[in-house]
Amino acid sequence: MSRCLYVAKVLLLGLLTAQIIATIQVYLSNAGLYHSLISIRNAGYLIIPNQRIMQGLMELSPAFFGAIFFTLSLGAGLSLLTLAAAWIWARLFSRKKILLLLFLIPWVGLLVGVNLKGFCPMVTSYFFLIPIMVFVSALRWLPPRRGQRVWLKEIVHLIPLIVLTVLWMSQADSNLFVGLRDNLLLSNNFGMKINDFYYKYTLYPAEVFKSLDQKTLKTCRLEHINKKTNAGLLKKKLINHDYLEINGSAAVDLTIVEQDNILIYKNKGKSILETPFKDFVSRPGNVLREFSVRTDRHGLFRHFTFFSLLIGFPVTLYIVFYTLFCLISCAFVDTRISPVISGILCVLVGIALLVFFHMGAGAKVEEKDLHEAMVSARWQDRVAALKLIQQKGLNIGNYNAYRNMLASPHIPERYWLARVLGASRKPDTYKDLLVFLDDLYPNVVCMAFHSLGQRGKKGIVREIVKRIETSDHWYEQWYAYRTLRTLGWKQAKSQ
Numbered sequence: 001m002s003r004c005l006y007v008a009k010v011l012l013l014g015l016l017t018a019q020i021i022a023t024i025q026v027y028l029s030n031a032g033l034y035h036s037l038i039s040i041r042n043a044g045y046l047i048i049p050n051q052r053i054m055q056g057l058m059e060l061s062p063a064f065f066g067a068i069f070f071t072l073s074l075g076a077g078l079s080l081l082t083l084a085a086a087w088i089w090a091r092l093f094s095r096k097k098i099l100l101l102l103f104l105i106p107w108v109g110l111l112v113g114v115n116l117k118g119f120c121p122m123v124t125s126y127f128f129l130i131p132i133m134v135f136v137s138a139l140r141w142l143p144p145r146r147g148q149r150v151w152l153k154e155i156v157h158l159i160p161l162i163v164l165t166v167l168w169m170s171q172a173d174s175n176l177f178v179g180l181r182d183n184l185l186l187s188n189n190f191g192m193k194i195n196d197f198y199y200k201y202t203l204y205p206a207e208v209f210k211s212l213d214q215k216t217l218k219t220c221r222l223e224h225i226n227k228k229t230n231a232g233l234l235k236k237k238l239i240n241h242d243y244l245e246i247n248g249s250a251a252v253d254l255t256i257v258e259q260d261n262i263l264i265y266k267n268k269g270k271s272i273l274e275t276p277f278k279d280f281v282s283r284p285g286n287v288l289r290e291f292s293v294r295t296d297r298h299g300l301f302r303h304f305t306f307f308s309l310l311i312g313f314p315v316t317l318y319i320v321f322y323t324l325f326c327l328i329s330c331a332f333v334d335t336r337i338s339p340v341i342s343g344i345l346c347v348l349v350g351i352a353l354l355v356f357f358h359m360g361a362g363a364k365v366e367e368k369d370l371h372e373a374m375v376s377a378r379w380q381d382r383v384a385a386l387k388l389i390q391q392k393g394l395n396i397g398n399y400n401a402y403r404n405m406l407a408s409p410h411i412p413e414r415y416w417l418a419r420v421l422g423a424s425r426k427p428d429t430y431k432d433l434l435v436f437l438d439d440l441y442p443n444v445v446c447m448a449f450h451s452l453g454q455r456g457k458k459g460i461v462r463e464i465v466k467r468i469e470t471s472d473h474w475y476e477q478w479y480a481y482r483t484l485r486t487l488g489w490k491q492a493k494s495q
Contacts, residue, residue: 007319008319010083010141011083011134011316014078014133015071017075017129017130017133017318018074018078018079019067020112021129022074023063024063025070025123025208026062026066026070026205026208028122029205030058030062033057036217036251040217040244042076043246044493046469048217048468049203050470051469052470052471052472053474066201067205068201072307072309073305073306073308073309074126075312077308077309077311078126078130080315080316081353083134085103085135086138087187090142100160107131108269110300111124111128114300120301123298158345160318165314167350171354172372181443182412183380186410186443195443196441196442199443199475203475211292211296211299212291212294212296213289213292214292215253216478217242217244218241219244219245219252220236220245220254220255221242221245221247221254222245224259233281234256234281239491241284241288242491243288248369253267254267262275263275263277267295273287295386297447318346321346322346323342325341359380365385365388367388370385370388373388374386374399374401374405380404380414383416384417386416386417390419390420390423395426396420396423397424397426402417406435411444417436418436418448418451419450421433437449438468442476445479446475446476447480449464450479456486456487458488461489465484468481468484
């Protein structure tokens with residue numbers, strides 16, 4: 001039993017450590033965003049997220065639930081890598097101290113890498129505390145050897161994980177995550193709850209490591225600008241890139257100081273970049289992107305988190321199921337057989353999910369069979385037809401059968417219909433698209449906003465602004481704001 005629980009115990013310790021650090025980090029990020037939004041609102045601009053979401057930024061629950069993203073990605077990845085390092089050093093290298101350098105060097109390299117552009121205490125905490133906690137506990141709880149070649153027997157337990165990895169990697173393409181969402185999450189009540197959780201809380205941790213270029217709204221201040229005409233031109237160029245001028249003493253993302261017709265770009269009091277005034281006016285996008293790159297302290301942190309999400313999260317799921325099956329099977333069979341049974345059951349579950357994934361994908365549809373697929377009794381076939389219309393750039397308005405999909409009870413069907421309506425130019429399809437702005441699911445609403453941007457009708461701008469101000473969902477507000485910018489709308493101070 002102790003062998004069965006060993007990996008789970010060590011991993012759980014790493015995840016708990018990550019959750020504590022991440023909760024503090026997301027809370028501090030939320031607090032910073034809150035104060036920034038207050039400054040933007042007081043300056044008379046439209047804020048994203050709006051007042052309804054902003055009030056919750058100072059509460060603990062968004063920080064805690066948002067922190068789960070980092071726990072199941074970065075926390076899982078670091079914990080598993082450290083666990084593997086501890087096992088290799090103990091079992092294969094017989095705990096020889098000189099060989100410990102093989103693991104210490106890359107660890108120190110990571111610590112240096114995440115602080116290259118300035119010391120980041122919260123990010124450093126992940127890469128310092130989690131490896132220490134996991135490495136020490138992994139060595140302390142490591143089960144005793146049972147023979148000279150025990151490591152071979154332990155590696156055998158990785159075979160089910162390797163089999164599942166090969167099976168699912170065969171499905172890896174650009175549409176994998178969309179397929180997982182449509183066929184595994186949005187096709188059942190439990191999956192819908194996971195989807196809702198994702199849409200409700202993931203933007204909180206995302207704010208933690210976004211570069212300035214990735215943020216929805218940025219704040220700026222102009223100092224010592226020589227001419228009013230220069231200041232006016234700078235403000236116009238900055239607002240085109242969502243840099244909003246804030247007066248007063250509040251901290252801002254960008255401070256521009258002019259000296260002898262040279263613009264100095266500062267962040268947190270430090271000079272980051274200098275350009276002639278004319279250079280900024282002629283290519284503001286390039287200058288601001290360069291400023292964003294130079295002030296981005298979370299590049300390695302961001303990439304390591306996404307890598308961990310792709311690797312650490314699936315392996316963590318496997319360990320969870322493996323441990324549960326072990327605990328259950330130990331009550332009925334010998335503890336030496338239990339791990340084998342658990343591995344087989346994990347493979348069967350993985351294969352079952354893969355089969356369910358394929359069954360939900362719908363039949364392959366050819367262009368000549370589109371009408372037949374759109375009136376099919378299976379919603380999966382209708383979604384496959386909508387995907388083909390999207391891929392081929394066809395006009396959904398040419399297929400009257402789409403009207404029967406408008407009130408579909410299936411979220412993926414409404415989502416894909418909202419998507420293809422964006423490429424149509426028929427007046428009737430525009431009215432149908434507007435219906436999806438009131439859909440109950442954020443996936444559909446977000447896609448409806450995106451499609452409105454594609455349609456390019458600026459008459460909807462006022463309605464979108466109103467919805468941003470009254471919405472209670474951050475993701476929907478984010479998509480709505482992007483649509484406003486696509487339609488050519490720009491921030492302006494309210495009277």
